[in-house]
Amino acid sequence: MFEALSGKLNGVFDRLRRRGALTEADVAEASREVRLALLEADVALPVVKDIVAKVRERAVGAEVIKSVSPAQQVIKIVNDCLVEALGGGEGVEHVPGISLAAAAPVAILMIGLQGSGKTTTSGKIALRLRTRDKKKVLLASLDVHRPAAQLQLETLARQAGVTSLPIVAGQSPLQIAARAMEVARGELYDVVILDTAGRLSIDEALMDEVAAVKAATRPHESLLVVDAMTGQDAVQTARAFNERVGVTGIVMTRVDGDARGGAALSMRAVTGAPIKLLGAGEKLEALEDFHPDRIAGRILGMGDIVSLVEKAAETIDRAEAEKMAAKMQKGQFDLEDYAGQLKQIGKMGSLSGILGMLPGIGKMKAQIENANLDNTLLKRQAAIIGSMTPKERRNPDILKASRKKRIAAGAGATVQDVNRLLKQFDDMSAMMKRMSKLGQKGMMRGGLG
Numbered sequence: 149m150f151e152a153l154s155g156k157l158n159g160v161f162d163r164l165r166r167r168g169a170l171t172e173a174d175v176a177e178a179s180r181e182v183r184l185a186l187l188e189a190d191v192a193l194p195v196v197k198d199i200v201a202k203v204r205e206r207a208v209g210a211e212v213i214k215s216v217s218p219a220q221q222v223i224k225i226v227n228d229c230l231v232e233a234l235g236g237g238e239g240v241e242h243v244p245g246i247s248l249a250a251a252a253p254v255a256i257l258m259i260g261l262q263g264s265g266k267t268t269t270s271g272k273i274a275l276r277l278r279t280r281d282k283k284k285v286l287l288a289s290l291d292v293h294r295p296a297a298q299l300q301l302e303t304l305a306r307q308a309g310v311t312s313l314p315i316v317a318g319q320s321p322l323q324i325a326a327r328a329m330e331v332a333r334g335e336l337y338d339v340v341i342l343d344t345a346g347r348l349s350i351d352e353a354l355m356d357e358v359a360a361v362k363a364a365t366r367p368h369e370s371l372l373v374v375d376a377m378t379g380q381d382a383v384q385t386a387r388a389f390n391e392r393v394g395v396t397g398i399v400m401t402r403v404d405g406d407a408r409g410g411a412a413l414s415m416r417a418v419t420g421a422p423i424k425l426l427g428a429g430e431k432l433e434a435l436e437d438f439h440p441d442r443i444a445g446r447i448l449g450m451g452d453i454v455s456l457v458e459k460a461a462e463t464i465d466r467a468e469a470e471k472m473a474a475k476m477q478k479g480q481f482d483l484e485d486y487a488g489q490l491k492q493i494g495k496m497g498s499l500s501g502i503l504g505m506l507p508g509i510g511k512m513k514a515q516i517e518n519a520n521l522d523n524t525l526l527k528r529q530a531a532i533i534g535s536m537t538p539k540e541r542r543n544p545d546i547l548k549a550s551r552k553k554r555i556a557a558g559a560g561a562t563v564q565d566v567n568r569l570l571k572q573f574d575d576m577s578a579m580m581k582r583m584s585k586l587g588q589k590g591m592m593r594g595g596l597g
């Protein structure tokens with residue numbers, strides 16, 4: 149799946165990476181390209197819009213992490229947005245695979261159009277439950293319209309090493325379902341997989357039949373099987389089934405083919421139902437749990453960068469930062485502290501990290517980050533502070549012309565540079581005091597980052 153989308157997104161990131169610092173225009177252009185790539189991958193339009201809006205908003209408002217490049221940060225942001233579209237992300241509970249958390253025998257209802265891979269998937273799930281979960285599994289075909297389907301399930305059951313419910317000619321789907329549950333209870337099966345009949349397209353009779361079986365068997369899982377190759381049709385099928393019958397999860401098959409991947413990205417948003425499993429081949433072993441983060445990783449192919457950015461964001465020394473934040477709030481932040489902060493530049497943009505610890509910081513943080521805090525400037529400032537005496541650092545007011553001259557010479561800078569540093573430090577201290585006052589009043593809460 150995803151190859152074409154991967155290629156396109158990689159192209160976008162390559163272009164970003166050739167820039168040193170990203171401007172708003174760069175981010176806008178990248179968002180446009182991400183939008184095109186998603187549309188070409190057949191992602192539903194509202195989902196595309198949502199993803200792109202999120203990417204842009206977060207890229208513009210992102211807290212700068214100095215030890216990674218802006219392009220790398222954008223990659224991480226796109227990654228997070230994809231994970232969310234796929235049904236994962238922070239604060240969202242995604243349980244991969246199917247749930248058996250119910251009293252035995254647990255019924256699993258398999259739903260889907262003919263040819264979607266429903267019967268094959270029933271066999272795959274049976275095999276996995278028997279071998280991995282050590283469950284006693286009963287397979288039953290409710291497809292009375294096509295005797296071949298019942299025989300196919302029988303063959304698959306044999307291959308999976310599980311039992312299939314004996315075929316009794318002339319029974320209705322409801323009767324077969326009732327018999328399956330009875331046998332399962334009597335013979336202490338853990339799981340019963342009910343493979344309903346498929347149709348070539350959605351019709352009322354099919355919906356009625358599935359709904360009736362569902363009402364009678366009260367399955368713990370109602371899994372809809374859809375073919376990834378059918379793209380947006382798969383999403384619409386899922387929406388129709390979920391509205392009419394209610395599904396607990398979606399199995400997307402043929403992800404081993406060259407489907408464009410849009411269905412996987414649209415599914416959650418359009419249908420509201422989570423993708424739980426992926427079918428990745430004709431063999432019974434070819435069944436995978438669906439992990440939003442791993443799929444996003446597969447799409448971007450940039451797992452290294454994503455974890456790099458995550459780590460860099462964690463590198464900030466929280467204890468140190470909290471100490472500094474407290475000092476700032478009390479207005480005790482001096483040049484010594486400022487120098488300490490400059491030293492941490494190698495680790496990450498600790499200034500913004502510290503600002504993040506202050507309560508209630510909104511737009512001002514962006515102002516500070518935009519205020520030319522680039523690396524060379526910070527290094528020069530570190531050198532200037534380095535050539536001050538401890539007393540001067542704690543008490544910048546004593547810095548008169550002769551001291552400034554000495555300091556500038558020691559740092560290989562000019563007196564102007566020294567003045568600029570002091571001015572900046574003054575401005576910053578004033579801003580800190582203002583911000584902490586605002587913060588204490590609880591205003592400007594929930595700004596950036």
Ligand code: GDP
Pocket residue numbers: 260261262263264265266267268269346401402403404405426427428429430434
């Ligand atoms: P049903 O009509 O929905 O029960 O579909 P079947 O289970 O009979 O599957 C139809 C065809 O699709 C069979 O030839 C399967 O081998 C094939 N198939 C099912 N799942 C997958 C999959 O994940 N990948 C591939 N490549 N083929 C699959």
